[in-house]
Amino acid sequence: MRYFSTQGGHETDLVGAMLSGLAPDGSLYVPEELPHFDSADLPGGTVAEVGATLLAPFFEGCSLAAELESICRDALNFPIPLDVLQSDPGRISVLELFHGPTAAFKDVGARFLAAAMERALPELDPGDSRPLTILVATSGDTGGAVAAAFHRRRGIRVGVLFPRGQVSPRQQHQLTCWGDNVRSFDVEGSFDTCQAMVKAAFTNPDLNVRHRLSAANSINVGRLLPQVVYYAAASLWHQRDHGTAASFIVPAGNLGNALGCIWARAMGLPIRSIILATNANRTIPDYLATGDWQPRPSVATLASAMDVGDPSNMERLRHLVPDFAELRGAVEAYPVEDAAIRQQIAKDFERFGRTWCPHTATGFWVYDHLPAGRRERESWVVVATAHPAKFDNIVEDVIGEAVPVPAELAALLELPAASEPLAGDPAALAQAIDEWI
Ligand SMILES: *Cc1c(COP(=O)(O)O)cnc(C)c1O
Helix, strand or coil: CCECCCCCEECHHHHHHHHHHHHCCCCCCECCCCCCCHHHHCCCCCCHHHHHHHHHHHHCCCHHHHHHHHHHHCCCCCCCCCEEECCCCCCECCCCCCCCCCCCCHHHHHHHHHHHHHHHHHCCCCCCCEEEEEEEEEECCHHHHHHHHHHHCCCCCEEEEEECCCCCCCHHHHHHHCCCCCCEEEEECHHHHHHHHHHHHHHHHHHHHCEECCCCCCCCCHHHHHHHHHHHHHHHHHHHHHCCCCEEEEEECHHHHHHHHHHHCCCCCEEEEEEECCCCCCHHHHHHHCCCCCHHHHHHHCCHHHHHCCCCCCHHHHHHCCHHHHHHHEEEEEEECCCHHHHHHHHHHCCCCCCCCHHHHHHHHHHHHCCCCCHHHHEEEECCCHHHHHHHHHHHHHCCCCCCHHHHHHHHHCCCCEEECCCCCHHHHHHHHCCCC
């Protein structure tokens, strides 16, 4: 399988696309075509088993082709349950993507990318023994998932940059409790400062001669592919258990998670409607309503990991469905305000005895506001993107009681944590990399 930049100027294989992240023309890599499956030919087994079959065409012709099964077993090794909350009429299930090491769905993509990169490295340039240095700027969640996923991977080290004093205490702990091959820098500045420093490192020619630098951004195609897998697996389980194709409601920010669902349906999996739930950052709902693409600065909301005003994966969605009328028929999107997020958390705590993180709550709000009759006509799955204990400061205030912390997260919060202060200046980062042993 070849991968092309959406602007069409660059071509590579999967390993090339994973290691470079962004194409040299600044656009995103997409596979030359999406393979098509008959769901009868797919194993309805574990996520790892579905992944090994479903992703085989994407790995064809690259040095990792023979490693796919081992990558899936290594990375997709935690539960992703699909739980029925209410049966017919108006069936609703929840797909829990938050049982990984940092209790959010980004663990899936980050772990898959880490497992793949670790196996790709020795093949890449056997004469080059320098470690791969991965740099991530984070405003909270991404950095923790990447640090956890790459911790103790052979031949790879990770530098995480976060804005000092601007991440929540639990987020900071998840960024700074690793050690070994992971260094965490608390940067004097904002998230934008961190991002500018990382960008400057990638475009610094001297630094790139001395070190092998790479990124692990959420736009990396190696993070996207495993996100197709859990939608495929969930749709097969749903079909087996209920005899119908599932309709998905996906909380969306940069659109990476939802794109996995859209690709899965395009590949022939039994998926009916796909609805995006956004927070007050309504670039996508406005676009689908008006046809006018108006990226804008993000606004801060309770569902902070979805605070995106210029969702970059829209480029991949438009590449798949270039015609606007067709696109509008393929996905719907509804914005959910903060007040509605709070109300929904309280409502579902009463109704189902379940607590959602603020991101997940947008999905349940959309379910409750579907037009008359539609809840009953389709069979719905709402995607839960993070464990509510990660957002205890918001959730506990709404439900009036403590959210139990899952065992993995509790264990992680017990680990000693430390970060290194770093000036908000590209030269300081370059020096830290040069002196890294
Ligand atoms: C990143 C994130 C999202 C948004 O996912 P996208 O792929 O950016 O659309 C939603 N919820 C949580 C908890 C996240 O961490």
